[in-house]
Amino acid sequence: MANVTSKTGRKPHAKKAAAQHGAGLQTAFQQVRELIVHGKLSPGMWIVEADLAQRLGMSRTPVRGALQWLQREGYVIEQKNVSKSRMIVAPLTKEDSSELYAIVGHLEGLAGRRTAQLPKEKRMEIVRQLRKLNTGLKSISRDQTGRAGDIFDLDTTFHSTVVKASAGPRLMALYNAVKPQTERYWRLYASSIINDLHNSVTEHEEIIDAIQEGDPDRVEAALQLNWSNGSQRLGKVIDLFGERGTW
Amino acid sequence: MANVTSKTGRKPHAKKAAAQHGAGLQTAFQQVRELIVHGKLSPGMWIVEADLAQRLGMSRTPVRGALQWLQREGYVIEQKNVSKSRMIVAPLTKEDSSELYAIVGHLEGLAGRRTAQLPKEKRMEIVRQLRKLNTGLKSISRDQTGRAGDIFDLDTTFHSTVVKASAGPRLMALYNAVKPQTERYWRLYASSIINDLHNSVTEHEEIIDAIQEGDPDRVEAALQLNWSNGSQRLGKVIDLFGERGTW
DNA sequence: GTCTACCACATTGGATACATTCTTGTCTTT
């Protein structure tokens, strides 16, 4: 009865390296997210686990974990009409962008409210950083020289600075889950957003002033206005160029 | 090459039922969440996948998926000091409750803002439902007869009604991910929360009036106030009875 | 010629096997 193949029976599982130990899920998540954000996986496209696994050179297990993660964050959604779970890349629609921007605006508003209540010295340090970043944006908007990626990085750092200054782990995690999704819309409609950059720069100045003054209500309102206006600017562009992933 | 064991070769994988096909993950998620919310898995407790799998009568695969889900939602967190990912049940702390309530308040405020902008007829329908629910809460608060579970259900339905009325899929998903976490604090400190119920009832009335009037700012402010006050009430109780899962 | 039924295939969900890493306990040495 008792088989003796306890220690020595090892032939079927020969593989290459496995990198580290717990690196697979992380890499899978980042790489698939990258593929989605850069549009290699188009909005509305049907995702096949095995294909992704092969492309990333790993088995389906970590890919599945990554997909569940991406589903929770909103990058992929389930096709609901069928009983079986078919995952598709989340479409980019005007409706969704409006909702997404509103959510980010409110989360950031909450963080900004807390940032405004920090002691004065910390606020001044934040303000200094923000002014520097916004100056960079302003010069780009004046010269029209920066590439879209630079603008996105500066803008992302600007907002991230406001949030990181005061957010606890829970808000930070939520923000990090939601905010990066705006990148999809950014990349797709970037060229048209650049033209409106000066508006955003002006709105940023109001944000900075409000933080310097330490007025929570004003900070929150300014942040929400920035996102609300951004949503409207984006909406116009989407109307022009059409949505992706729905038909 | 071609083996003929396509249909008939079934010996090594004999098991009981497997329920449906894609039911395991759902069940695992709900059950583990239940265990956490009800405190069977205490805050701070170290979670072992295999134990849970055995307890739920399934393999580690669906349990693992459920845990990743629960991690993203905040029910479990990673022990960070070690390199390996050790999952523990998220502790219940005053700090965390404060953050959680603020987030829910802001998300609900956003939804409420949209609800306030619905056409008048729909608003009136909502208002009617809300008044009925709040009347139920008021009578419980007066008679001190309801059990904690009833109060929680009524309160949850109240807030959920406001959100569902106008939230899109994204906001709805986020709300459904975040709001249920307040149940953990509710259950743990429920007995003391009941005493303050009349305050919450009064705040609800303001919410209802604001919706009836169709004033987005007022609705949002009223919702946030309800959650902010709730956070303070909870904070006092936590100070009294201590936190769970930290030492 | 078209519609329906059935079969083969593709894909996902779940289970298990295996390799790696972290922990813990004991033994030895200073």
Added chain:
DNA sequence: AAAGACAAGAATGTATCCAATGTGGTAGAC
């Protein structure tokens, strides 16, 4: 006696295997 090192065990991460289900295509019948 205390501290460190080594060994045994436990737990996680990943790969592969099996089952279940939906989908599409083909063939047959009306």
